Amino acid sequence: MRHSLLVRLVASSVLIAVCSIVATAWLAARSTSGEIRQQQGQTLARDARVNDALLGYAASHPRWDGVEETVRELARQSGERVALATEGGALIADSAPGRPPLPARASAVVDPLAVDVSLVPGAATDRIDARAVGPFLLPGPERARLREEVDAQAACLRHQGWRATVAVGPGGRPYLRREGGPATSAPDAEHPGPPVSVASAASPPGSPSCSPDAPGPTTTEKRALDQLAALVRKCHGGRVEVWLDETGEPSAAPSAAECLAAARRAQLKPYVAPAALLYIGSPEDRTPAIDPYGIAGVTAVILVLAVGVSVLVATRLMRPMRAVTAAARRMRAGDGSARVTVRAKGEVGELGAAFNEMSEHLDRMEQQRKAMVSDVSHELRTPLSTIRGWLEATQDGVAELDPALTASLVEETMVLQHIIDDLQQLALADAGKLQLHPEPVDVADLLEQIATVHRAAAAGPALTVEVTGRPCLDADPVRLRQAVGNLLTNALRHTPAGGRVSLRAHGDADDVLIEVADTGPGIAPEHLPYVFGRFWRAEKSRSRQTGGSGLGLAIVRQLAEAHGGSAAVRSEPGRGATFVLRLPRRTKIRD
Incomplete structure (x- = not known):
């Protein structure tokens, strides 16, 4: 899995x-x-x-x-x-x-x-909010009187070299702020120092002109303080002193702090809004809070969708791959017609198309292999049967081994040798071991030599040589003569009496083209792709008069490619065929 x-x-x-x-x-x-x-x-x-x-x-x-x-x-x-x-x-x-x-x-x-x-x-x-003062809120005249007293005291301290300022509490009571030591600079408005009780703002040593008396509670403050003290004592259950600090804030002993707070709330309640x-x-x-369960739920939904899409895509991707695997197994089992149906596009479709091409190629190669085995066996069987028959007849005394019979047996032996040599040459070419010995070759002279040799055999058709210019190239003359000779032999074999076979050559800047044209029956269009195949014949009779071993044109293609060139054919039925060798002027020997 x-x-x-x-x-x-x-x-x-x-x-x-x-x-x-x-x-x-x-x-x-x-x-x-x-x-x-x-x-x-x-x-x-x-x-x-x-x-x-x-x-x-x-x-x-x-x-x-x-x-x-x-x-x-x-x-x-x-x-x-x-x-x-x-x-x-x-x-x-x-x-x-x-x-x-x-x-x-x-x-x-x-x-x-x-x-x-x-x-x-x-x-x-x-x-309790400090701004809630209730009955401790001073009226204007009392504020003015206290301000005069505290201003005078502050002025006295500043005259003595102390930094002193006056602040006002929430209830309107002014109080003195000062810092120890003679003033060497103006008071710091942002950091005026800790508040100092008016009662403690006595004159510093050596300053008898500053009054030590601090402004006491005003009439308003006394009345409110008495009311507050009564509430505190009622809560505390004993005598408790209540006083005002320097800002006008009611204070009491720490043991009565809770009762003081409760008494203040009771006293201030009528004076403040509910x-x-x-x-x-x-x-x-309002900004909603993060819901972890909601996030987890959305995450789970997205994950399920992702998994579902992944499974769907993977399944669709695997379906053609499984089809290719099944077809490959059928092919391994011997079914050469195994193919896959290509519906998808893209890489998967290309894979299916490539497999089908490979399957077709293998099927074609298998058919060619079977045909080759059949052709080789047939080509070897015929001369061998002839040789064996005559030798057995001679051994039994039925026939006499005279010069004519000997010549016939030698001819059959040469046929065998020719087939074996052709097969060996193709095997060497397939293995890349075909040896070439290139040298400068005058194509016109080469074609004349080949035509001279074949004119004696060309009793029916006329054989002509047409060379444009003096094309030269670097090639193995023996192999080149063999390739052109095979083409010429094939043309003479398929050209009837009265026909014509032409050897033509011309060159361009890079290549030399050698053409062998005939006026024979031509080649059907559906047969053209297989002309250079091994043991392929358009005429299936295997007659010595109409067909050779079927290896000559295959050898031509191998020799042309070994020289770095190519072999091609063009033909129309009833109008003959033209075989073309295109060879580079400077041969690059194929490894």
């Missing part, structure tokens, strides 16, 4: 698909996670700004009346829909009325008495 091409193709496709899908899913998830984290960070910062602005409004207003303008301004700045609703779901304000319903989940809870530390990281430990749900954006604006 593991050696099956189908299995390997499918496994390779699945592996590639799995790797691609996993890598793509991982990259997509990572990229999406990064974008989501970035978007969440931006959303958190935006939500924090909107929440802080609404906390400031709630800390300074006992009700949400009039918040619509603030909500619209925040929506314009953030580019998102901003809406407030009560904890019961009643709408307080909406920057885009008429839009789709509010999301099912609020972005935050706006409550100045219970600040969301995720949106306000610097919130106090009691989670808790409200904050909605930023619409339901469709």
Whole structure:
């Protein structure tokens, strides 16, 4: 199974698909996670700004009346829909009325008495917004009086060489900020130093002109402080001192911190807006979270599709290959007609066509081999039977071995020798061992010599030699004479009495062409591709008068190709045939 091409193709496709899908899913998830984290960070910062602005409004207003303008301004700045609703779901304000319903989940809870530390990281430990001062909010005259006192103290310190500034707390109380050491440069506006209690802002040593007294609580602050102290003592169950720090923030001993926070919430509740749900954006604006099950499901679907397509493609690819394999096995079993049906295009179609060509070639070669064996056996059997018959007759005393019989037996022996020599020559040519000895050859002289030798045998047809110019080439004269002689013998054999056989030669810049033309019956078009085949005869009678051994033209082609040339034939039935040898002037001996 593991050696099956189908299995390997499918496994390779699945592996590639799995790797691609996993890598793509991982990259997509990572990229999406990064974008989501970035978007969440931006959303958190935006939500924090909107929440802080609404906390400031709630800390300074006992009700949400009039918040619509603030909500619209925040929506314009953030580019998102901003809406407030009560904890019961009643709408307080909406920057885009008429839009789709509010999301099912609020972005935050706006409550100045219970600040969301995720949106306000610097919130106090009691989670009460510092801007919620309630009854500690100083009226204008008290602010002005305290400002005069603190400004005077700051001016005194600066006169003594100390860096001192005045800041204002959420309730309107001014307080002093200073840094130790004489001032050598202007105060740093960005880093003014830690706040210093007014009560502790006594004159430094050597500066008796600076009043050590700090502004005490105003009438408003005393009244609010007494109310707060009563609530703290009620919670704590004992006497607890409550005071204001330098910024006007109520303080108490650490043991009463929880009671102080609870008392402050109870005291501030009438002065701040009730808790409200904050909605930023619409339901469709919310970024969906990554669904690992959804990603896994999509990945599985894609993988199944990839596997299905891979199996389909591999199966379609394997079908013609299996057909080729089956045809090859039939051929091995002896079925020379084995072929495959070629329907596909591309490489698979080319494979099927190449197999069919190979099958046809092998079938043709097998038929030629069988015909060759039959022809060789027939050609050898005839002279051997003649020789054997006469020798047995002589041995039995039936015939007398006279000179005529001896000459006949010698002729039959020469026929055998000629066939064997031709077969040997073809075998040498096939093996690439045919030896050539090229030398300069005058083609005109060579053709005259060959024509002179064959004129005596050409009793019927006329034999002429036509040479244009004096073509010369480098060739083996013996082999060239043999090739032209075979062509001439074949032409004389098929030309009737009164016909004509012509030997012609002419040359061009690179080649010399030798033509042997006759006025015989010609060759049928369907026979032309097989003329130079071994033991091929257009006339199947095997008569000594009309057909030779069938090897002469095959030898001609081998000799021409050994010289680096070619042999060809053109003919029309009833108008004779012309055989052409094209030989290069400078022979390149074939290895």
